[in-house]
Amino acid sequence: MVIAVLLLLLAGAQRIVSTAPSVTEMLYALGLGDRVAGVTTFCRYPSEAARKPKIGDYLRPNLETIVALQPDLVIVETTGVRRVERLPGLKLKVLEVDDGTLAGIYDSIRKIGAAAGVADRAAALCARMQAALGEIRRRTAALPRRRMMFVAGRAPGRLEDLIVVGRGSHLHELIETAGAANAFGDVAAAYAKVSFEQVLARDPEVIVDMGEMAQTVGVTEADKRAVVALWERQPALAAVRQRRVFAVAADLFVVPGPRVVEAAQALARMAHPEAGL
DSSP states (O other): OHHHHHHHHHHOOSSEEEOSHHHHHHHHHTTOGGGEEEBOTTOOSSGGGGGSOBOBOSSSBOHHHHHHTOOSEEEEETTSOGGGGGTGGGTOOEEEEOOSSHHHHHHHHHHHHHHTTOHHHHHHHHHHHHHHHHHHHHHHTTSOOOEEEEEEEOOTTSSOSEEEEOTTSHHHHHHHHTTOEETTTTOOSSEEEEOHHHHHHHOOSEEEEOTTOSSOTTOOHHHHHHHHHHHHTOTTSHHHHTTOEEEOOOGGGTSOSTTHHHHHHHHHHHHOGGGOO
């Protein structure tokens, strides 16, 4: 009996609840899908995650549901909803991770790997990601650093109430990895509200617009074309004149997990199709 308990402890957490899509993606990338006991309604990748028991959405996790799943580990984001502060009081083991930057993503993967007894897998995953991102940097290093603006939110159908990526977001790092320059990289916040006049002043050479497609499920090519057409009414912008306006609807851009490599590759293709990525 004692030996069995020791083996279980060495194996790490066996029933894990994820309270964020990024955490869920990390767990699956580490080969821990069979240990995932519950996820949020926003956890859609990989497809197996969508079939796991739901604990509520990212903003409103249901603590009673979490307790009922009898997890031996609940993983939360540092920046997440503070309702999870009650979890330790419910006698649940909680691991808090901060994945707001690339360094934070690597650190989160390592922490999760250690808690689940798969530290070697975590180290290997981080090494693969770092190598892949390094290759993108190498392939784009000698190319022009085109000004890129990533629109994370705005008023539907209008170029108003624009929310763009600033220096505090992991997307800023991915833009730079892709060989571009963040048009709003001097803004300290992760996401900042800006006016259209400010956009005109920065004159981005590449516009990536996810503003109307935070809910990525069900977005059609016609929806994307409508977004591009919205910007095409502004020929004063370099991105419009050079036909570098892209409408995107993919969680990989906004979920700070292992798929940041795919996101960086996609951004590099938009900024530098000549790089052949």
